[in-house]
Structures are given as C-alpha cells and as structure tokens.
Amino acid sequence: MANEKVKVLIIGSGPAGFTAAVYAARAGMKPVLYQGGQPGGQLTITTDVENYPGYPEGVMGPQMMVDFQKQAERFGTDIRSGMVTGVDFSGWPHKVTVDNKTEIEAEAVIISTGASAKWLGLESEQRLNGKGVSACAVCDGFFFRGQDVAIVGAGDTAAEEATYLSKLVNKVYMLVRRDEMRASKIMQQRVANSPNIEVLWNTETVEVLGDEEVSGVRLKDTVTGEERELDVQGFFVAIGHKPNTDIFKDYLDMDEAGYIKTIPGTSKTNIPGVFATGDAQDKIYRQAVTAAGSGCMGALDAEKFIAEKEVELQEAAL
Numbered sequence: 300m301a302n303e304k305v306k307v308l309i310i311g312s313g314p315a316g317f318t319a320a321v322y323a324a325r326a327g328m329k330p331v332l333y334q335g336g337q338p339g340g341q342l343t344i345t346t347d348v349e350n351y352p353g354y355p356e357g358v359m360g361p362q363m364m365v366d367f368q369k370q371a372e373r374f375g376t377d378i379r380s381g382m383v384t385g386v387d388f389s390g391w392p393h394k395v396t397v398d399n400k401t402e403i404e405a406e407a408v409i410i411s412t413g414a415s416a417k418w419l420g421l422e423s424e425q426r427l428n429g430k431g432v433s434a435c436a437v438c439d440g441f442f443f444r445g446q447d448v449a450i451v452g453a454g455d456t457a458a459e460e461a462t463y464l465s466k467l468v469n470k471v472y473m474l475v476r477r478d479e480m481r482a483s484k485i486m487q488q489r490v491a492n493s494p495n496i497e498v499l500w501n502t503e504t505v506e507v508l509g510d511e512e513v514s515g516v517r518l519k520d521t522v523t524g525e526e527r528e529l530d531v532q533g534f535f536v537a538i539g540h541k542p543n544t545d546i547f548k549d550y551l552d553m554d555e556a557g558y559i560k561t562i563p564g565t566s567k568t569n570i571p572g573v574f575a576t577g578d579a580q581d582k583i584y585r586q587a588v589t590a591a592g593s594g595c596m597g598a599l600d601a602e603k604f605i606a607e608k609e610v611e612l613q614e615a616a617l
C-alpha cells in the first residue's frame with residue numbers, strides 16, 4: 300500500500316468539509332480533502348437555496364458548492380477524488396485508507412461525511428425530487444406558501460416538520476401508515492393543536508403524481524386496500540436520516556442511529572485528533588449553515604490539537 304503523511308485529512312466535500320478546508324488551509328495546515336461519492340454533498344441534488352447567508356437573491360445548490368470548493372482551493376486545499384474505505388484510529392498518527400488501496404497517515408482527521416435522507420423508494424418520488432418532493436421542510440417549506448402539502452412519517456421529526464409547514468402552507472396532510480404515531484405525546488399534541496393539519500391514519504403512498512412538478516399523491520388505505528388521489532403541490536418525506544458513519548463505528552462513540560457523538564460545544568470525538576462536523580454528528584439542525592459552522596469548529600479544534608501535540612512531542616524528546 301502507498302503511504303503518505305499529512306497534517307489534516309478532511310473526509311467529505313459538503314459545506315462542513317469545505318469550510319473546515321478553508322480554515323485549515325488558511326492556518327497553514329495544508330489540508331487534504333477527499334470528496335467521496337457525492338462531490339459537493341447533499342446540496343448538489345437541490346435547486347434553490349434561499350437561507351444561506353450571503354446570497355441575498357438565493358443561489359442554486361450546485362453553484363453554491365462550486366463556490367465553496369473554489370474558496371477552499373484558493374487557499375491551497377488539496378482536493379482529491381476518492382472514497383475513504385477504512386480507518387484505524389487505534390494509535391497515532393491516525394490511519395485512513397482511500398479506495399481500498401492508498402493508506403494515509405494524518406495527525407488530525409476531520410469527518411464531514413454527512414447524512415442521507417431515507418426515502419420511500421418510489422420511482423415517482425425519485426423523478427420528482429426537487430420538483431415538489433423534499434426531505435427537508437425547513438429548507439423547502441417556504442416554496443409552498445399558501446398551498447396544500449402532504450408529509451409522510453409518524454415520528455417526532457415528522458410531527459415537528461408538519462407543525463413547521465402548517466405555519467406556512469394552507470393545509471398539511473400527515474400520512475401515517477398505522478393507526479397511531481411514534482411521536483412523543485407532546486409532539487402529537489402540537490399536531491392536534493394545529494387546525495390546518497389533518498392526519499390520515501392507516502395511509503400509505505402508492506405514487507407521487509405529476510409530470511414536471513407534484514400535482515398530487517395516490518394513497519392506499521392499509522386496512523381496506525382502497526386507493527384514492529389527493530391534490531397536493533408539495534410532498535415531504537420525514538422518515539429519518541442515515542448518517543454516513545459506518546466506517547468509523549469500531550472506534551467512535553455514536554448514538555443508536557449512527558450519529559457521531561461529540562463533546563458538547565466542540566467537534567471532539569472520543570478519540571483525540573479525530574473531529575466530527577456537519578450532519579454526520581447533527582441530528583437536530585441539519586442545515587448547510589450549521590454544517591459550515593461546525594466545519595469551522597473542526598478545523599480550529601484540529602489546529603489546536605496539532606499545536607499541543609507538537610509541544611508534547613518536543614517535551615518528550617528533551
């Protein structure tokens with residue numbers, strides 16, 4: 300295996316990874332960043348982003364990520380294609396394997412591998428993604444002001460997103476597969492208290508309707524098997540996210556869903572010199588701006604770690 304030594308290795312090229320790169324590069328740490336299978340991250344699969352500060356007219360997601368990349372490159376980040384396929388955090392420096400063939404030793408590793416929304420798996424859902432189908436009410440609810448939307452899910456996140464949408468849109472249909480919700484009592488109460496949310500129990504989605512944009516959904520009653528159509532202009536899926544953290548699970552503390560645990564107020568994980576940023580460690584906010592903010596934290600924490608490690612090594616050599 301090839302062997303290379305770097306100071307800071309960043310895994311992921313979303314808002315968190317590129318922001319970490321800007322800070323690490325400007326601090327003279329010559330970061331190396333691996334882009335993974337989705338260069339630019341989740342925002343490359345969306346259209347308008349209107350809530351990222353600094354773009355008063357909004358910006359297309361893919362263009363925004365080109366801007367992030369250019370800024371990281373401007374200060375000398377070494378941006379590479381490649382997927383991190385394994386890590387060994389048992390000693391120090393940390394070992395990272397790329398594409399099953401290249402082994403890199405890094406003084407600090409910043410994990411910015413993001414998370415992926417879970418989808419129902421319908422062809423129509425995929426085809427209309429970004430054209431009325433969304434997995435993020437906070438991101439896209441604004442585009443459906445005054446219209447009717449449906450949201451699938453029965454947990455706390457679905458209940459929270461439904462109440463968020465109810466303040467913007469005309470009517471929210473909450474589609475729940477069973478005759479009860481998993482959401483906590485308090486969240487269910489918030490749904491019940493929102494006059495423009497209607498919960499459709501025992502309901503599953505058969506198809507999202509529309510050619511160029513969402514015009515409705517075909518629903519099935521899970522008890523009677525009866526099908527019917529409902530007119531909606533937006534279709535939200537809130538059935539959970541999966542953080543892209545499987546390769547770290549032998550070393551890092553995570554919650555039951557796989558979100559990496561960090562020491563509150565920092566990007567530090569349970570392994571010194573390994574930092575987690577962005578959606579890979581954030582199951583609450585999951586926004587580009589919060590991911591970018593935590594990417595900044597990752598780089599500053601990594602810089603401090605490396606400086607302290609250098610002092611430690613110098614003292615040990617005396």
Ligand SMILES: Cc1cc2nc3c(=O)[nH]c(=O)nc-3n(C[C@H](O)[C@H](O)[C@H](O)COP(=O)(O)OP(=O)(O)OC[C@H]3O[C@@H](n4cnc5c(N)ncnc54)[C@H](O)[C@@H]3O)c2cc1C
Pocket residue numbers: 310311312313314315316333334335336337338339340341342344345347348349350351381382383384411412413414416433434435438439543546576577578579585586587588590
């Ligand atoms: C459709 C959609 C619309 C959205 N709209 C908005 C919006 O309008 N405003 C907003 O603020 N937020 C929005 N979001 C949320 C936002 O995209 C995320 O919060 C943000 O992208 C998270 O950034 P991140 O850097 O943590 O991870 P991601 O953007 O998920 O990037 C993860 C990166 O890690 C890489 N990676 C993963 N595994 C590996 C590996 N093993 N090796 C190397 N690289 C790896 C991937 O290739 C990718 O580059 C939207 C999300 C979606 C899906």
